Amino acid sequence: MVELMVTLAVVAILAVIAVPNFKDMINSNRLTTAANELVAGLNTARMEAIKHNSYTQFCSNSATTNTSDTLGTACGTSGGAVFVQQTSAKALPVFGAPPELQMPVQISGTFVAIRFHGDGLGYTPGSTTPYSDTATSALADICSAALSSNNHIKVQMATGSIITTTTTTATCP
Numbered sequence: 001m002v003e004l005m006v007t008l009a010v011v012a013i014l015a016v017i018a019v020p021n022f023k024d025m026i027n028s029n030r031l032t033t034a035a036n037e038l039v040a041g042l043n044t045a046r047m048e049a050i051k052h053n054s055y056t057q058f059c060s061n062s063a064t065t066n067t068s069d070t071l072g073t074a075c076g077t078s079g080g081a082v083f084v085q086q087t088s089a090k091a092l093p094v095f096g097a098p099p100e101l102q103m104p105v106q107i108s109g110t111f112v113a114i115r116f117h118g119d120g121l122g123y124t125p126g127s128t129t130p131y132s133d134t135a136t137s138a139l140a141d142i143c144s145a146a147l148s149s150n151n152h153i154k155v156q157m158a159t160g161s162i163i164t165t166t167t168t169t170a171t172c173p
Contacts (some may be wrong), residue, residue: 027146030105034142035153035165037098038080042114042122042139042155042163044095045082049116055085056094057125060113067125071115079111104146108173111140114157121160130160143172 042058049056057071061079066072074083074091082095114122114131121130133139138154145151152168 024147027104027144028150031142031144031147031151031153034098034105035140035155038111038140038142038155039163039165041080041082041095041098042157045114045116046120046122046161048082048084048094049118050120052084053118055118056116057083057085057091058111058114058116058122059083059097060111061107062110062113065110065113065125067113069125072113072125075113079107104144104172106143106145106172108141108143108152114139122157123160132158132160138166143170145172 045056045058055071057066057075059075059078059081060066061077063072063075063077066075066077070089071083071085071091074093075081078097081093081097083091084094085091112131113125115125116122123129124131131139133156138156140155141152142155143152149169150167151172152170154166154168156164156166158164
């Protein structure tokens with residue numbers, strides 16, 4: 001009987017230690033998955049632009065950021081979706097918007113809309129300079145209030161084609 005009680009006590013102690021760590025691991029994986037979906041969308045947009053030698057757009061979750069031309073109108077508010085321009089009046093989806101982010105993972109702000117040209121470089125719609133994040137900006141910022149550290153992943157782009165992610169700790173709105 002004493003051996004059974006000791007075993008139960010050890011199991012209880014291990015459970016108390018493991019459960020919070022398991023929750024952190026799940027939330028961290030959700031955050032990473034959301035960032036990876038956005039990176040996949042950006043890479044798909046770039047490859048489709050090169051393949052079709054046409055414009056593609058990685059959509060923002062804000063209709064005004066997407067603009068009101070053919071690609072921007074096709075995007076609407078489908079943040080993370082990718083559309084390729086077939087004709088001046090027709091755009092087709094090539095990558096669906098990632099599934100809705102589930103709490104505690106959320107978007108901090110809005111995504112930047114990126115329009116890729118046939119050369120594979122990304123621009124903000126209407127710009128003639130390849131898109132580059134500044135030191136304080138990010139193409140997309142995803143965060144999780146359930147994590148106390150490493151709770152933000154910033155998806156960034158440099159010179160219109162180099163995509164990176166950076167993990168930081170900050171307050172999640």
